[in-house]
Amino acid sequence: MSGPETRTARAEATRAAIVDAALRMFREQGYEATTMRAIAREAGVATGNAYYYFSSKEDLIQEFYTRNHAAHLAASRPVLDTETGLAARLRGVLRALVDINEPYHEFAAKLYSRAAEPSSPLSPFSPESSPTRDAAIALYAEVIEGAHLRVPAAVRQRLPELLWLYSMGIVLFWVYDQSPGTERTYRLIDSTVPLAVRLIRLSRLRALGSVTRQVIAIVDDVRG
Amino acid sequence: MSGPETRTARAEATRAAIVDAALRMFREQGYEATTMRAIAREAGVATGNAYYYFSSKEDLIQEFYTRNHAAHLAASRPVLDTETGLAARLRGVLRALVDINEPYHEFAAKLYSRAAEPSSPLSPFSPESSPTRDAAIALYAEVIEGAHLRVPAAVRQRLPELLWLYSMGIVLFWVYDQSPGTERTYRLIDSTVPLAVRLIRLSRLRALGSVTRQVIAIVDDVRG
DNA sequence: AGGCAGACTTGAACGTGTTCAATAAATGCC
DNA sequence: GGCATTTATTGAACACGTTCAAGTCTGCCT
Numbered sequence: 001m002s003g004p005e006t007r008t009a010r011a012e013a014t015r016a017a018i019v020d021a022a023l024r025m026f027r028e029q030g031y032e033a034t035t036m037r038a039i040a041r042e043a044g045v046a047t048g049n050a051y052y053y054f055s056s057k058e059d060l061i062q063e064f065y066t067r068n069h070a071a072h073l074a075a076s077r078p079v080l081d082t083e084t085g086l087a088a089r090l091r092g093v094l095r096a097l098v099d100i101n102e103p104y105h106e107f108a109a110k111l112y113s114r115a116a117e118p119s120s121p122l123s124p125f126s127p128e129s130s131p132t133r134d135a136a137i138a139l140y141a142e143v144i145e146g147a148h149l150r151v152p153a154a155v156r157q158r159l160p161e162l163l164w165l166y167s168m169g170i171v172l173f174w175v176y177d178q179s180p181g182t183e184r185t186y187r188l189i190d191s192t193v194p195l196a197v198r199l200i201r202l203s204r205l206r207a208l209g210s211v212t213r214q215v216i217a218i219v220d221d222v223r224g
Numbered sequence: 225m226s227g228p229e230t231r232t233a234r235a236e237a238t239r240a241a242i243v244d245a246a247l248r249m250f251r252e253q254g255y256e257a258t259t260m261r262a263i264a265r266e267a268g269v270a271t272g273n274a275y276y277y278f279s280s281k282e283d284l285i286q287e288f289y290t291r292n293h294a295a296h297l298a299a300s301r302p303v304l305d306t307e308t309g310l311a312a313r314l315r316g317v318l319r320a321l322v323d324i325n326e327p328y329h330e331f332a333a334k335l336y337s338r339a340a341e342p343s344s345p346l347s348p349f350s351p352e353s354s355p356t357r358d359a360a361i362a363l364y365a366e367v368i369e370g371a372h373l374r375v376p377a378a379v380r381q382r383l384p385e386l387l388w389l390y391s392m393g394i395v396l397f398w399v400y401d402q403s404p405g406t407e408r409t410y411r412l413i414d415s416t417v418p419l420a421v422r423l424i425r426l427s428r429l430r431a432l433g434s435v436t437r438q439v440i441a442i443v444d445d446v447r448g
Numbered sequence: 449a450g451g452c453a454g455a456c457t458t459g460a461a462c463g464t465g466t467t468c469a470a471t472a473a474a475t476g477c478c
Numbered sequence: 479g480g481c482a483t484t485t486a487t488t489g490a491a492c493a494c495g496t497t498c499a500a501g502t503c504t505g506c507c508t
Contacts, residue, residue, distance in 0.1 A: 010504090011456065036495060046458045048497075057495065125400060176349060191442045198435065211422065218415045234474090235486065260465060270488045272467075281465065 015053045017043040022060045023067070027103055031110040058120070061111055064104075065132050071100040073139065086147035086200075091193045093143055094167060098174055098185055105182065109175050124168065137164045154216050155203045162219070166196060239277045241267040246284045247291070251327055255334040282344070285335055288328075289356050295324040297363065310371035310424075314387065315417045317367055318394055322409055325398070329406065333399050348392065361388045378440050379427045386443070390420060 021042035025034040036057055040047045054060050072093075079092030101108055121128035140163040144156070151159070170192075174185040203212045245266035249258040260281055264271045278284050303316030325332055345352035364387040368380070375383070394416075398409040427436045 008455090014456085035493080037493090047495095048459065049457055051496070052456065055496095123400075176347075188442070191438070195435070195438055195442070211419070214415070214419055218412070218419070232485095238486085259463085261463090271465095272489065273487050275466065276486065279466095 014043070014045060014049070018045065018050050018053055019060065019063045023064060026060075026064070026107045031107055062121070062128065064111065065129070068100065068104075069132050069135055072097050073135075075100050076139065080142055080146060084147060086144070086149055087193050087197045089143045089147055090163065090197065091189060093139065094170055094189045094193065095186065097167060097171065098182065098189070101171075101174070102182070105174075112171065112175050133164075136167070137161055140164050140167070149200070151200055151203055152212070155200065155212065158216065158219055159200070163196075166192075238267070238269060238273070242269065242274050242277060243284065243287045247288060250284075250288075250331045255331055286345070286352065288335065289353070292324065292328075293356055293359055296321050297359075299324050300363065304366055304370060308371060310368070310373055311417050311421045313367045313371055314421070315413060317363065318391060318413045318417065319410065321391060321395065322398055322406065322413070325395075326406070329398075336395065336399050357388075360391070361385055364388050364391070373424075375424060375427055376436070379424065379436065382440065382443055383424070387420075390416075 018039060022034070022039045025039060025042065036050055037047050039060075040050050043050070054063075075096035076093045079089060079096065083089045083092060104111075120126065123129060124133055137160050141160040143163065144159055149156070170185065170189060173188055174182055177185045179185075242263060246258070246263045249263060249266065260274055261271050263284075264274050267274070278287075299320035300317045303313060303320065307313045307316060328335075344350065347353060348357055361384050365384040367387065368383055373380070394409065394413060397412055398406055401409045403409075
């Protein structure tokens, strides 16, 4: 009657219980107010047991990252499958990003501020975040691919990463946005997306060729 | 022989001792490694006494902000008093900012990440930071005033704040910069300043008038 | 079956930031 | 000078994140 459950599967269940409890409590009462003791109690395990699966309280956030990106991907699918204009695709993906983060607005504030610390494994530039980051950049590559876009190859090549950075900027703004329903963030997306698209298209202009080259040189230098 | 020292002056001395100990230890051994107990011991007071002057460990950082801006102002003075070109003035002020922060590079990482939290009083957008922020923006206003610059009034009016934002971006990059002597940050300044100046000048072009107007509209909307 | 190795679990203990009731020192008032 | 009030200081106590030596369980080998 012990069931077909392997030991690993049992452990996996414990792990999942901890994550579920943690993310729910983070959402409902905030990051600081949620204690590791409470998470463990809620998950039905001993306090110290959580540290067998997660090296720290912050480490639980990586799990949020992962689930978050999956949700973003799913929410972006409709737009990516139907829209063909760059502006529409970009706008849709960015709005989806804000949409799925909505329930975590307050929590995300703490989250992204912790993540801002360079030495933190939560930093979007850290090696630990590399899978999530690459996945996100790939999403913006798909945004571009699905659109008919004529730009210099040098621009096109760096565009996914630049759009990802742009999305990080939007998120940063969203974190600070206290307007009802974070409407200002939506407005920021709606107003900056056409501008961004326009700037991208301008990169073809002869007259701005040197500016474009300069921008590209800086981007390349910055990436080390 | 008790001296002319007033009570307030005595308290002020205690306060200063705490700040001195804190900033020195932050610089020497990092933020986390420096305990409130150690700060108090070093300052020659009881642990709890530090909380009479500072509501939290983070609150000690505001003091860093204040001293930091004063140092930046002083370091910028030579450039502001001699240079007349916008690029040279801007470049000098930004390099000065990096210069004076150098000893605190590691500490600043933690600092600015804490500051990134919107609800934190350390946030550069918080009411508590308003004096420091306004002072910083005023500095960039002086950068502009001292230069001969012909741009639309609408642009000029928003320029100090935009340059301040630009400087925050530089600082953000610097925080992440692990290159020796943070040379990449200096390079970023040197390469983006001419670009920024160029873009500012471009705002006069008829052909880009609508882009300029769009940017201004967004900026105004965002400031809400 | 018996027991072994490793995966998993426990809860007490440590050091931390922070609070607070109690105390001392300094000041104002007569 | 002596009392009352405000300012300043103390250190023990609290809850937290985290660690760890000790325990329990599970699948496997003989």
